[in-house]
Amino acid sequence: MNVDEMVRRAAPARVDGWAESAQGRTVLAGVRMRSVPRKSRTVRRIVGAVAVTGALVGASAAAWGVFGEEPPKGWHNPTGGVACADKLGQPRGLYILQPSDANAIDQCRDWWRTERRTEPPEPLFGCVIVMDDNDGGALIVVPGAPFKNAADACREAGMYAAPPEAIANPGR
């Protein structure tokens, strides 16, 4: 049995019918009494939209300026493992390989050939995500097309470009 099955089997019993129970109906009635849906006012919406757009533009510009460059000093890959993404951006699948000292991009080329039974979609680039909770970072190899270099591809994916030494020897 794998970890997922063990955790699923340990889940407390399903709760069915709470929404229709007396407690559920009381909660819903309480929701309706505690508030009314806020009707949008045109002025408020325009002001809000301008403020939000400004904030997003500022945040995007800041992020755009950072992503694609090398990750912050002190980042580390605690497991030494490499993940292969099946596409750039928001991948549907991210396949995490066993830790190895082999070149990260070569590891993912092998993965494409052996697991996906296809030639790797070159170019492949090494990118880095940095966790926000002191859990270090992770090295992710992404298909880079249509980009010609790691900086642009990793920026597109919202990640940092992996330093060459991390790609050459991810397990170190």
Add this chain to the structure above:
Amino acid sequence: MDDTDERLERLFRAHADGLFRYVAHRIGVEEAGDVVGDTFVVAWRKLDRIPSGDERAWLYGVARRETLSRVRKRARGDALYQRLLNAGPQDGADIADGVLARLELWRALAELGPADRDILLTTLWTELTPAEAARVLGCSRPTYAVKLHRARRRLARALEERDMSPVLESVR
């Protein structure tokens, strides 16, 4: 009943049971109804901003934040996991149903860091898709996949220390 009332009613019928279960695991059944109520108060106020087709992830995201906020405010910390840590066979499950193994698993979960527990239970004790779970947890798909993988590894290690050896498969 106008359109907003009907939408609220539909959302409540479709998701309140799952939300109650998700919240009850983490904060106890005593407060679960209150958290579900608070979640739907937010939903009621922001009904026109809940993305159509993405309601489940939106609601679970609000419920998770409400739950974490309550857990943080508790002087005694995460009561549910204290209860899991101290749980005994008298908790109602059948010995023949593997209750001892379940208790060991709960204790292993209880000893993980809160971020690991959060991602494991949000993934494995709900019916959220990986994309939805990533949105609920407020991270990108690659970050979600890496964090989930590491949480699984740490749980597997904790179970091995208890002589429960799960199979840790290569993870998508």
